Amino acid sequence: MNERIETIKAFHECRNFGNADKLRTAQRNVAAAYHSLSSEEFGTLTRFAVDSGNGDILSHLACFQPGSLSGLHLELAQKGVLYPPVIFHGADQQATNLIIEQLDNGEAENVNLSLLALAWADNPDVQQAFHSWRATPPSWSKSLHVPPHEYADSAGWELTENGERRVLILNKSYPLVPHDHPDAIPGVVQINAPSESSCQWCGRRMTALFDFDLSNALLVSIGIEGSRLRIETCDVCTCYGMVFTQVDWSGGTSWHPGNIRPDYLPDDAADWDFPKANALVLSDHQRPITESADRNMPISFSQVGGHPSWEQDAEYPRCPSCQHRMVFIAQISNEDYAAAEGIYYAFICQDCRVAATHYQQT
Ligand SMILES: [Zn+2]
Ligand SMILES: [Zn+2]
Structure with a gap:
């Protein structure tokens, strides 16, 4: 097994680093390991994370290397792996539509998580779904603290009054x-x-x-x-x-x-x-x-x-x-x-x- 991948797996398995200094050292080492992964190692680690549904590693991959989970979101959605929602950053149309269908059919296991994942997918299909749910609130939205379209801000954007996307963060x-x-x-x-x-x-x-x-x-x-x-x-x-x-x-x-x-x-x-x-x-x-x-x-x-x-x-x-x-x-x-x-x-x-x-x- 490759040393960088070992470092990463060991970090995510560890539940107690001893003290704050040791934790910081381990964090620096694991960040360096993520930053220096070759594309082959990336593929190996991504496959491991998807197969095992390891949300920690998935989110670190998605955050350190945006786009690294491209093409895998449908599989994650089918498996019901929606957490942490940031793993759906930039998810494609197929994965997005599956989650929207599950919501529309009342089959979503966790409405809150599904909406957070859609917010991170942040594509025209999501904008359209949020727009139509705002116009005609679905029955499942009654249990939510905020209307479905307001989930967008969890991923740094909002739906404008005419259904467009307005970004709430800087691009650097x-x-x-x-x-x-x-x-x-x-x-x-x-x-x-x-x-x-x-x-x-x-x-x-x-x-x-x-x-x-x-x-x-x-x-x-x-x-x-x-x-x-x-x-x-x-x-x-x-x-x-x-x-x-x-x-x-x-x-x-x-x-x-x-x-x-x-x-x-x-x-x-x-x-x-x-x-x-x-x-x-x-x-x-x-x-x-x-x-x-x-x-x-x-x-x-x-x-x-x-x-x-x-x-x-x-x-x-x-x-x-x-x-x-x-x-x-x-x-x-x-x-x-x-x-x-x-x-x-x-x-x-x-x-x-x-x-x-x-x-x-x-
Ligand atoms: Zn004051
Ligand atoms: Zn103002």
């Missing part, structure tokens, strides 16, 4: 890495810098979660023609609710009048440590936008662009000015620079020049 992804990382490009993105303004809910000084130098070519995928974008937040209050700011494309930012104070805010905000400024910088080493799509991936999650790594359900905020869903542009994982958990997410509505921040933890 660059990790944020420590200063001593060989791919580090200082000065393009600053994180967690102290701001001079104050939170209008708790009075704490605000934090510039992200400060982007928009003139840098690495940030072209944000799609804003301007010099600077600063996204401020209250690092405490945004753990309990969305914080919206009005921004401009030259670094200006102010509290948005549409902010709605959360029902609960902690009364000990003054005791919270401020996040360390600029502990991470941009890397110029692009990674697949799917690499961060599954929270179980053995990677660091701080990044600009790509899929958000939701700790809980997907939650793209609605812009308080136009009510459309906002586009995800960056996230910071506390794990990447502090002994803390949780991820801060940042979003933008370009039309209204509104930014939003949000936080999740398990």
Whole structure:
């Protein structure tokens, strides 16, 4: 048996790595193994994962190498292997239609999983099915928390009012890495810098979660023609609710009048440590936008662009000015620079020049 495949299988079989340092080492090793698989090894591992229905390996293959499960989705759907849903990223028409038929015929074993898989398949057949289920809600949709078409946001897109697809993520992804990382490009993105303004809910000084130098070519995928974008937040209050700011494309930012104070805010905000400024910088080493799509991936999650790594359900905020869903542009994982958990997410509505921040933890 090949050494890289052995490393990968052993990683996924291991239930206890001993301690956090050993886990990080094992994660780095397994990520390196996935990245260096030859096409033959890829084929061997993929076959093993499909035959055994090993969702962990399938999702790592799909996230590390988008497209690597092409041609296998029908087989997975026939076997009922729909989890984790990201394995259906880019699934073909045949697999998609089987899942849609199962839903339409009332034969889906798990409606929730079927809809999540369709969201990741993200093709015209799915758009059409979501569109028609929105117009005529099927009986099975009564048991769901949200209508079927709203599952699209779990895979980074939404169905517009006229049934088209609108993408909620950027089409490139660059990790944020420590200063001593060989791919580090200082000065393009600053994180967690102290701001001079104050939170209008708790009075704490605000934090510039992200400060982007928009003139840098690495940030072209944000799609804003301007010099600077600063996204401020209250690092405490945004753990309990969305914080919206009005921004401009030259670094200006102010509290948005549409902010709605959360029902609960902690009364000990003054005791919270401020996040360390600029502990991470941009890397110029692009990674697949799917690499961060599954929270179980053995990677660091701080990044600009790509899929958000939701700790809980997907939650793209609605812009308080136009009510459309906002586009995800960056996230910071506390794990990447502090002994803390949780991820801060940042979003933008370009039309209204509104930014939003949000936080999740398990
Ligand atoms: Zn606050
Ligand atoms: Zn808007």
